[in-house]
Every structure is written in C-alpha cells, then in structure tokens.
Amino acid sequence: MMKFEVTILGSSSATPVFNRNPSAQLLNCNEKYYLIDCGEGTQQQLTKYNLKAARIDHIFISHLHGDHYFGLIGLLSSLHLNGRIKPMQIFAPTPLLEILEIQFKYSDTNLRYPIEFFPIEADESKQIFENQDLIVKTVVLNHRIPTTGFVFQQKPRQRKLIKEKTEDIPMAYYAALKKGKDIEQSNGEILRSEDFTTPAEPPRSYAYCSDTMYDERYFETIKESDTLYHEATFMHELLDRANETHHTTAKQAGEIAKINGVKKLLIGHFSSRYKTLQMLLEETQSVFENTELAVEGRTFQL
Amino acid sequence: MMKFEVTILGSSSATPVFNRNPSAQLLNCNEKYYLIDCGEGTQQQLTKYNLKAARIDHIFISHLHGDHYFGLIGLLSSLHLNGRIKPMQIFAPTPLLEILEIQFKYSDTNLRYPIEFFPIEADESKQIFENQDLIVKTVVLNHRIPTTGFVFQQKPRQRKLIKEKTEDIPMAYYAALKKGKDIEQSNGEILRSEDFTTPAEPPRSYAYCSDTMYDERYFETIKESDTLYHEATFMHELLDRANETHHTTAKQAGEIAKINGVKKLLIGHFSSRYKTLQMLLEETQSVFENTELAVEGRTFQL
Numbered sequence: 001m002m003k004f005e006v007t008i009l010g011s012s013s014a015t016p017v018f019n020r021n022p023s024a025q026l027l028n029c030n031e032k033y034y035l036i037d038c039g040e041g042t043q044q045q046l047t048k049y050n051l052k053a054a055r056i057d058h059i060f061i062s063h064l065h066g067d068h069y070f071g072l073i074g075l076l077s078s079l080h081l082n083g084r085i086k087p088m089q090i091f092a093p094t095p096l097l098e099i100l101e102i103q104f105k106y107s108d109t110n111l112r113y114p115i116e117f118f119p120i121e122a123d124e125s126k127q128i129f130e131n132q133d134l135i136v137k138t139v140v141l142n143h144r145i146p147t148t149g150f151v152f153q154q155k156p157r158q159r160k161l162i163k164e165k166t167e168d169i170p171m172a173y174y175a176a177l178k179k180g181k182d183i184e185q186s187n188g189e190i191l192r193s194e195d196f197t198t199p200a201e202p203p204r205s206y207a208y209c210s211d212t213m214y215d216e217r218y219f220e221t222i223k224e225s226d227t228l229y230h231e232a233t234f235m236h237e238l239l240d241r242a243n244e245t246h247h248t249t250a251k252q253a254g255e256i257a258k259i260n261g262v263k264k265l266l267i268g269h270f271s272s273r274y275k276t277l278q279m280l281l282e283e284t285q286s287v288f289e290n291t292e293l294a295v296e297g298r299t300f301q302l
Numbered sequence: 303m304m305k306f307e308v309t310i311l312g313s314s315s316a317t318p319v320f321n322r323n324p325s326a327q328l329l330n331c332n333e334k335y336y337l338i339d340c341g342e343g344t345q346q347q348l349t350k351y352n353l354k355a356a357r358i359d360h361i362f363i364s365h366l367h368g369d370h371y372f373g374l375i376g377l378l379s380s381l382h383l384n385g386r387i388k389p390m391q392i393f394a395p396t397p398l399l400e401i402l403e404i405q406f407k408y409s410d411t412n413l414r415y416p417i418e419f420f421p422i423e424a425d426e427s428k429q430i431f432e433n434q435d436l437i438v439k440t441v442v443l444n445h446r447i448p449t450t451g452f453v454f455q456q457k458p459r460q461r462k463l464i465k466e467k468t469e470d471i472p473m474a475y476y477a478a479l480k481k482g483k484d485i486e487q488s489n490g491e492i493l494r495s496e497d498f499t500t501p502a503e504p505p506r507s508y509a510y511c512s513d514t515m516y517d518e519r520y521f522e523t524i525k526e527s528d529t530l531y532h533e534a535t536f537m538h539e540l541l542d543r544a545n546e547t548h549h550t551t552a553k554q555a556g557e558i559a560k561i562n563g564v565k566k567l568l569i570g571h572f573s574s575r576y577k578t579l580q581m582l583l584e585e586t587q588s589v590f591e592n593t594e595l596a597v598e599g600r601t602f603q604l
Contacts, residue, residue, distance in 0.1 A: 015380040016346050022376075040376040041343045044318050064408045066379045074324075074342040074372045078317040095408040102404060106366045106397040108447050145410050 002030045002133070004154060004204055006229075007299040008268065009045040013211075013233050013247075014067050016041065017272040021296060022067035023210060025229070026051055027152060030133045035059045035075075036150065036208055042071035043078055049297055053079060058129065060136070061092035062210035063122075063147035069096065073103050076115070084113045091128055091136075093146055094119040122146035125221045130155075139221045141212035143246045149209040151221060159197035166196050206302045207262070211269065213246040219260050227302045228262040229294055231269035232280055250280040254287030268294035304332050304435070306456060306506055308531075309601040310570065311347040315513075315535050315549075316369050318343065319574040323598060324369035325512060327531070328353055329454060332435045337361045337377075338452065338510055344373035345380055351599055355381060360431065362438070363394035364512035365424075365449035371398065375405050378417070386415045393430055393438075395448060396421040424448035427523045432457075441523045443514035445548045451511040453523060461499035468498050508604045509564070513571065515548040521562050529604045530564040531596055533571035534582055552582040556589030570596035 005028050010021035022039025026046070033055040035042070046053045053075060061069050069092070076088070090096070097117045104111065118128060122140060129136035132155070139149030158178040166174065173183050173191060183191045207225040212218070222228055233247035242249050248256070250267060257265035265288050270277055277293050284291045292300065307330050312323035324341025328348070335357040337344070348355045355377060363371050371394070378390065392398070399419045406413065420430060424442060431438035434457070441451030460480040468476065471493060475485050478495075485493045509527035514520070524530055536544045538553035550558070552569060559567035567590050572579055579595050586593045594602065 014383050016376075017349065021346070040373065041346055044323070044343055047319065064405075066376055066405065066409055070372075070376045070379075071342065074318075074368055077368045077372075081316050093408075095404075099404055099408065102397075102401055103366075103368065106395075106401065106447075107368055145408075 001201060002154070002157070004029050004206070004302045005299050006036075006206060006227075006266075006302060007049060007051065008266075008294045008296055009042055009049070010037075010039045011268040011270055011293070011295045012039075012067070013231070013269045013271050014065075015272050018275055019296070020270065020272075021045055022070070023062075023269060024071065025208070025294075026056075027206065029152065029154070032057065032133065034134075034152070037062055037068045037210060038070075038072040038075060039067045040070040040074075043075045045296070046075075054082065054084060056088070057086065058089045059091070060150050060208075061090070061096060062141075062149060062208070063143060063145055064093050064095060064099075065143075065145065065211065068210060072096075073100060076100065076111070077107075077109065080109065080111050080113065087114045087116050089116045089118065089129075091118045091120055093122070120148055122148045125218075137221065139207065139209060139218050141209060141218055142215040143211045143213070147211055149207065149212070149218070149222070151205055151207045151225065153205040154203035156203050157200040159193065159200050161197055169196070204302055209256075211246070212248060213243060214248055214252045214256065219256070222256075222262070223260045225260070225262045227264045227266065227300065228257055228260070229266040229268065230256055232267035232284060233269050233271050235274075235280060235283055250283040251287055254284040254291065257284075257288040257291070263290065264300075265291040266294040266300060267291060303503060304456070304459070306331050306508070306604045307601050308338075308508060308529075308568075308604060309351060309353065310568075310596045310598055311344055311351070312339075312341045313570040313572055313595070313597045314341075314369070315533070315571045315573050316367075317574050320577055321598070322572065322574075323347055324372070325364075325571060326373065327510070327596075328358075329508065331454065331456070334359065334435065336436075336454070339364055339370045339512060340372075340374040340377060341369045342372040342376075345377045347598070348377075356384065356386060358390070359388065360391045361393070362452050362510075363392070363398060364443075364451060364510070365445060365447055366395050366397060366401075367445075367447065367513065370512060374398075375402060378402065378413070379409075379411065382411065382413050382415065389416045389418050391418045391420065391431075393420045393422055395424070422450055424450045427520075439523065441509065441511060441520050443511060443520055444517040445513045445515070449513050451509065451514070451520070451524070453507055453509045453527065455507040456505035458505050459502040461495065461502050463499055471498070506604055511558075513548070514550060515545060516550055516554045516558065521558070524558075524564070525562045527562070527564045529566045529568065529602065530559055530562070531568040531570065532558055534569035534586060535571050535573050537576075537582060537585060552585040553589055556586040556593065559590040559593070565592065566602075567593040568596040568602060569593060 314322035
C-alpha cells in the first residue's frame with residue numbers, strides 16, 4: 001500500500017510553550033516528503049524525529065503569521081549549508097519571497113539550489129500542484145490575514161495485475177487491463193479486466209485547515225476527506241475570543257468534521273493557556289468521536 | 303556581590319545539530335537580562351532553562367548570518383503576544399530593522415511595545431550603551447560580512463560603608479566616604495575613607511567574539527577581559543578551512559586568550575562536523591588551560 005502519513009512537528013498556537021512547538025507537519029506520500037507550515041524550530045524538530053530535511057522537495061505555507069513560517073529561513077539556510085543542489089518548490093503567500101530574499105541578501109548568501117516559488121492567492125479554492133502521486137488544492141480559510149488550507153489528494157491509482165492469472169497473456173495487454181479496460185482478442189475472446197486485476201486502493205485525501213474561524217464557505221473543499229486536520233485553539237467557553245481572533249473552538253472543530261463527513265479528525269494549534277490537552281480532546285470527541293490530538297512526534301496513517 | 307553571569311543558549315555554528323542550537327547567550331548583570339545573539343529557537347531555549355524572556359530589555363546582534371539572529375523575530379512576536387509594553391532596545395547591523403519590519407507588516411502586527419533600534423557600524427570599536435551597571439563597547443571582528451563582538455564592562459562601583467564603624471558619624475558624610483574622599487570635620491579631625499569603608503569590588507568585563515578569523519587588530523579591545531568568549535569553530539588541522547570561511551580554530555582561540563591576558567576563556571560556535579567536543583576543548587587547553595566549553599544550559603560566573 002502506498003505510504004500516506006503525516007508526522008506532527010508542532011501543535012502550538014502563536015507562542016511556543018510546554019514543549020509544544022509552533023505549526024509544522026511533515027506529509028510522507030509514497031516516500032516523498034511534503035512540509036506543511038514551518039514554525040520556528042521546525043528544523044530542530046525534524047532532527048529530533050529523525051526525518052531528513054534534505055528529502056523535502058515541496059513546502060506549503062498557509063499564511064504569514066510567524067508561528068507558521070518563522071522556521072523557513074533557517075531550514076532553507078541549513079539545506080544550503082549542507083550542500084543541497086536540487087530545487088525546492090515553495091507554495092506560499094506572495095510576500096514570503098520578499099521576506100526570504102532580503103535575508104539572503106544581507107547574509108550575502110547565494111543559494112546553491114533554486115527556489116521555485118509559487119505564490120498562492122487566497123481568494124478561491126484551486127489546484128496548485130500535481131505530480132504522479134498527488135494533487136494539492138487550496139482551501140480558502142477565514143482568518144485575520146489571507147490564509148489558505150490545503151487538501152492533499154492521492155491520484156486514482158491503476159488496478160493491480162493478479163500475477164498468477166496474467167502469466168500466460170501478452171504483456172502488451174497489461175496497461176489496458178490495469179486501466180480497467182476489457183480486451184477483445186483476434187479470436188473474438190474477451191479478456192475482462194476484472195478477471196485479471198484487483199481493484200486499485202481508493203485514493204485518500206488529507207485536508208489541512210491551519211488557522212480559521214468556523215465558516216461554511218470552505219466546507220465544500222474539505223468534504224469527505226479521509227482525514228481532516230483542523231485547528232482547535234480554544235475551548236468552546238471562549239467562543240467570543242475565538243471569533244474575535246478568527247480561530248475555532250474544539251467543539252466547532254468536531255462539528256466541522258461531522259457536517260463534512262470526514263472519517264477522522266486531528267486537532268491542533270492549541271492556545272498557550274492550556275497546559276494539558278485532554279479537555280480539548282474530550283470536547284471535540286463529544287461531537288465527533290474519531291478525533292485525535294495532533295501533538296509533537298505523533299505519526300498518523302491517513 | 304553584584305550578579306554578573308552568562309548562560310549559554312546555543313553553541314552550534316551555522317546549522318543546529320546534536321542538540322546544539324545556534325548562537326545565543328543570556329547575560330545577567332545585577333538581575334537585568336541582556337541577550338547576546340539570537341539564533342533560531344532562542345525563545346524555546348529560554349523557556350527550557352526557565353529564563354523569562356520578558357525580563358530582557360536589551361538585545362545585541364553581532365551580525366546578519368542567520369545562525370545569530372533567525373530567532374529574533376519569533377522572540378519579539380511572542381513578547382508582543384504576551385502583552386509586553388516596555389521598550390526593547392536592539393543593537394544590531396542596520397538592515398536588521400528592515401528585516402523585522404517587513405515581517406511585522408505582512409503579519410499585520412502592530413507591536414504593542416516600542417523597539418528602540420540602534421544601528422551598529424562595524425568599522426571601529428566604540429561605546430554603544432551605558433547604564434548604571436554596565437558599559438558596552440563593540441569589537442571589530444574579521445568575518446565574511448560586517449561583524450562586531452561586544453565587551454560588557456561593569457562600571458566602577460563605590461566603596462562600601464563598614465556598618466559598625468559608621469553608625470556614629472553623620473549620614474551626610476556617607477556619600478563622600480563611599481567615593482573614597484576623606485572628610486575634615488569642623489574640629490579639625492579627619493575621617494579617612496579607608497577607615498570607614500571597604501574597597502569596591504573591582505569591575506569585571508566579559509568579551510564576546512562571535513564569528514571571526516584570527517586578526518590582531520581587535521586584540522586591543524578585548525585585552526585583559528576577565529572572561530573571553532571566543533568562537534572556535536574548527537580543530538587546528540582545518541586551519542585552511544577556518545581562514546577560508548573567516549573562522550577561528552580551537553588552538554587559535556587559546557592563543558588569543560593567552561596573548562591578551564584574559565583570566566578565563568569560553569569556547570563555542572562548534573562546527574556540525576564534531577559530534578563530541580572534548581578534543582576541541584583539549585586543543586584549546588593545550589595553549590590556555592583555564593578554558594571551558596560554552597555549551598547549552600551552562601551558566602558561568604564572570
């Protein structure tokens with residue numbers, strides 16, 4: 001089965017506390033690494049969990065509040081110093097490039113590797129990336145500054161040949177059979193795809209909603225995700241504070257998961273006022289049971 | 303005795319490795335906190351060692367290589383979010399202000415507290431700060447980009463009154479006696495300062511040389527420091543590499559301490575190629591015995 005898992009590097013909102021670090025997650029899809037947000041200390045967290053930063057080729061930054069990107073310049077600098085030459089693709093709000101370039105300029109750093117920068121517009125959901133494994137779409141969130149979430153969607157895969165049954169048929173037919181096509185041979189005999197192959201794994205999807213208040217307008221884009229990560233900064237008793245700061249409560253995160261029919265919910269981005277997290281988890285679970293805490297060092301199969 | 307000590311928050315050069323963090327030190331002089339350099343993760347290190355970031359009122363940045371300042375924007379942001387209102391004085395190369403401001407701009411942050419920014423020119427040693435306890439002077443170092451070290455010099459203190467002896471003389475005389483002045487009373491009797499006071503503690507000094515190659519031109523400004531922190535990035539067998547990158551070897555750091563008659567040497571800024579540090583220490587000690595490793599969490603009385 002193709003690997004599709006996420007490791008949490010930071011679960012804190014705004015300021016790092018109680019050994020909780022600011023937002024960052026590492027997605028592993030088919031042994032390729034995708035970094036999602038990059039708060040201060042992300043490179044140290046990667047080292048701590050034995051995840052090689054050099055394997056990251058794509059970075060997605062949700063917005064320009066510091067707890068989501070202050071670690072990026074350090075990570076990029078270390079990769080440079082450690083000899084990286086392959087390109088790094090960065091998907092982020094436009095001004096981030098200016099912020100990076102000014103810092104490279106004054107440190108007199110000429111990166112040995114190219115940064116391929118893809119500015120994100122936060123106005124409507126769109127596809128921003130595609131490779132052989134994955135499609136990435138943005139989610140238009142509702143925060144104090146332009147903010148996008150991301151949906152990481154596996155691409156539909158081909159059916160798998162059943163070895164014992166396909167040994168005696170021409171290899172030229174394999175590609176069509178894997179695509180689900182039946183084949184009519186010259187003698188009129190029909191080879192049915194379903195007789196020679198097993199169904200593909202259904203493609204899975206992971207939706208990441210970093211910083212946002214409850215807003216039905218983005219529900220459509222995260223609907224029926226297999227796993228949803230959603231911020232849950234406050235307990236619901238602080239709903240006013242959540243609205244004021246454009247954040248979500250633990251109860252609301254559960255409601256969003258339920259309404260949108262996701263299979264599993266991860267919550268994070270916890271306010272520094274909560275020394276322990278059990279009550280946030282319980283509040284969410286009272287609405288949506290299959291919830292887990294997205295805390296440092298945990299890896300979730302998606 | 304007035305407190306004068308430094309706690310090491312980072313001992314790594316360039317990239318964080320093996321639980322070594324990039325450069326940062328916290329100087330405590332008379333219970334006031336002065337931060338010297340601020341590599342990525344400094345705010346987490348302060349938390350780890352139970353040092354309250356809110357107590358820092360002065361920050362000194364030696365140069366604009368990222369391992370010496372990437373943690374500053376996060377630290378300043380957290381102080382803002384935690385309600386700071388008192389000013390923060392920052393002494394740093396001119397472009398740092400631009401780097402900070404662009405990041406505050408795009409995160410739509412209006413700091414609740416003022417930053418008082420003092421640009422440092424790296425062309426000649428000069429006094430850049432003075433308060434009731436301390437004078438700070440710059441050290442013109444020789445690195446790839448403009449870089450200054452700092453000498454933190456306690457101000458001369460007054461002599462101390464001997465309680466038992468001064469109980470019977472007018473309090474109006476105290477100030478003069480503490481300054482070392484003798485007093486002629488109206489009856490012609492002379493009160494000698496040395497009979498009523500004990501000498502002041504001699505003022506101590508701490509010199510911080512962050513990133514530099516061996517260069518006699520800065521020796522004058524660090525001469526006879528009580529404690530010298532000096533970078534020692536490489537073993538002496540890598541002298542060519544040290545010269546090429548404008549760094550110092552462990553042996554050279556010892557020589558600098560010896561030549562300049564300092565009492566104690568701390569070495570740091572260790573290359574990521576060294577998994578353990580004992581051999582660096584031994585190389586320095588072979589030249590200058592009173593050397594210690596400036597590693598994370600250690601506090602040195604200055």
